[in-house]
Amino acid sequence: MFRSLSHVNYRIWFIGALVSNVGAWMQATAQNWVVLTELTANDALAVGVTMALQFAPQLLLVPVTGLIADRFDRRKILMCTQTALMLLGLALGLLLLFGHAELWHLYVFAALLGIVNAIDNPARQTFVTDLVSSTDMSNAVALNSASFNTARLIGPAVAGVLIVLVGSGWVFIINAVTFLAVLGALVMLKGKKLKRMPRASRERGAFVAGFRYVWSRPDLVVVFVIVFLVGAFGMNFPIFSSTMAVEFGRGAGEYGLLNSILAIGSLAGALLAARRERARMRVVILAAAGFGVAAAISAVMPTLVHFAASTVLIGFAAVTMLTTANGYVQTTTEPALRGRVLALYFAILSGGTPIGAPIVGAVANSWGPRWGLGVAAIAAGVAALIGAIWLVVSRGMRVTRHPERRWAAAVRFDAPPTAAIAVVPTSAIAVPTEALQVPTGELTVPTGAVPTGALPPGALPAHPAHRG
Numbered sequence: 001m002f003r004s005l006s007h008v009n010y011r012i013w014f015i016g017a018l019v020s021n022v023g024a025w026m027q028a029t030a031q032n033w034v035v036l037t038e039l040t041a042n043d044a045l046a047v048g049v050t051m052a053l054q055f056a057p058q059l060l061l062v063p064v065t066g067l068i069a070d071r072f073d074r075r076k077i078l079m080c081t082q083t084a085l086m087l088l089g090l091a092l093g094l095l096l097l098f099g100h101a102e103l104w105h106l107y108v109f110a111a112l113l114g115i116v117n118a119i120d121n122p123a124r125q126t127f128v129t130d131l132v133s134s135t136d137m138s139n140a141v142a143l144n145s146a147s148f149n150t151a152r153l154i155g156p157a158v159a160g161v162l163i164v165l166v167g168s169g170w171v172f173i174i175n176a177v178t179f180l181a182v183l184g185a186l187v188m189l190k191g192k193k194l195k196r197m198p199r200a201s202r203e204r205g206a207f208v209a210g211f212r213y214v215w216s217r218p219d220l221v222v223v224f225v226i227v228f229l230v231g232a233f234g235m236n237f238p239i240f241s242s243t244m245a246v247e248f249g250r251g252a253g254e255y256g257l258l259n260s261i262l263a264i265g266s267l268a269g270a271l272l273a274a275r276r277e278r279a280r281m282r283v284v285i286l287a288a289a290g291f292g293v294a295a296a297i298s299a300v301m302p303t304l305v306h307f308a309a310s311t312v313l314i315g316f317a318a319v320t321m322l323t324t325a326n327g328y329v330q331t332t333t334e335p336a337l338r339g340r341v342l343a344l345y346f347a348i349l350s351g352g353t354p355i356g357a358p359i360v361g362a363v364a365n366s367w368g369p370r371w372g373l374g375v376a377a378i379a380a381g382v383a384a385l386i387g388a389i390w391l392v393v394s395r396g397m398r399v400t401r402h403p404e405r406r407w408a409a410a411v412r413f414d415a416p417p418t419a420a421i422a423v424v425p426t427s428a429i430a431v432p433t434e435a436l437q438v439p440t441g442e443l444t445v446p447t448g449a450v451p452t453g454a455l456p457p458g459a460l461p462a463h464p465a466h467r468g
Helices: 008-038 044-060 062-071 074-097 103-130 134-165 168-188 209-215 218-233 237-247 252-275 281-299 304-331 335-351 353-367 369-395
Strands: 398-401 409-412
Touching: 008 044, 008 074, 008 103, 008 134, 008 168, 008 237, 008 252, 044 062, 044 103, 044 237, 044 335, 044 353, 062 074, 062 103, 062 209, 062 335, 074 103, 074 168, 103 134, 103 304, 103 335, 134 168, 134 252, 134 304, 209 218, 209 335, 218 281, 218 304, 218 335, 218 353, 218 369, 237 252, 237 304, 237 353, 237 369, 252 304, 281 304, 281 369, 304 335, 353 369
Parallel strands: none
Antiparallel strands: 398 409
């Protein structure tokens, strides 16, 4: 489960990113609470607009941000983006502390945050490939998700307490300070142990190469469709948590607690994904279906306690789906195109928010937050159905009797899994003929070690150390 931590650079990065992620979740919690309760009168649509402004740049800038991650040094990119995020948090914190913040300030902050994150996300996700071996890549992606969701467990709860005790402005200031951890980690990384992945060449069509590659991979298209539907209409957790907290007559403390309880399921989903040998398409589809069921259950919960408990299922299904989808995209994409494909992945995941968040927010305003969760359940169900149809039509999926267990069923496919795990291409190395010559007498075979007729005439048995 934790095998990627055997790489020293990944350990350094993991610790720094965990501290920074806690601060980021504190800020995200405070940001949405400020919009909902301090700058508006419980206006869920304003929260949806804020989220739309924050995530729209990832959709609009996708051709540029992916190419940046593929062409330039990712370590330097992250130094720049993390510094910019730190300064943005500090600026908004000071506005709130001195009482000058207005709603339009939050809108501008969300848009600038979105622009920087649009550059940061593909570089940060692909940076994992510079820190671990290719065999540990899927595990490292899952542990990144575990770090993110551990922070999600801690950050919102701490933010809820701090908002009550010292005010929302200090939450933004504290988040700015936490960026020093990830910046320090980037400085401490051992340069000699960093892997140098293939960089994108300067050629015509580089901006759209990621689009062409994804379009040529039907399995990736299906993953992106599932992620879009669930991301746009289902993963509007700030709207669900804040409006349900108000629905039950609770305040900032309970709102932060709801986000932390959601993270319990999220962390469990990420850790289970880390245990799997590799990311599989069928897990993405099953997790999307599970998300729909969990959202429907949450929509009918009668009390805050029941609702909070049901969000564990939502978090588990959501993170299982996203972590597996992320790992599948990274491990099956050609290294030179990985940044552009991941930029497109995050554009679809986050870029759907400007479409879905205002719709879900408007539904929550007009008919209540329970109907907003109903929209999420329907969208996830449609996403899972699309994935299941693709498995049946393209892969020839069918259910058969288990070959060994009498009353059990098994799933069979006519077509093999699409796209083997991507590996960095290698070139042949010339070996001198003398190195292949074996002096007479150096290799001996004990009598009886090899059964008669087991080997062709003149062949030598392989030494155990060289077998395979």
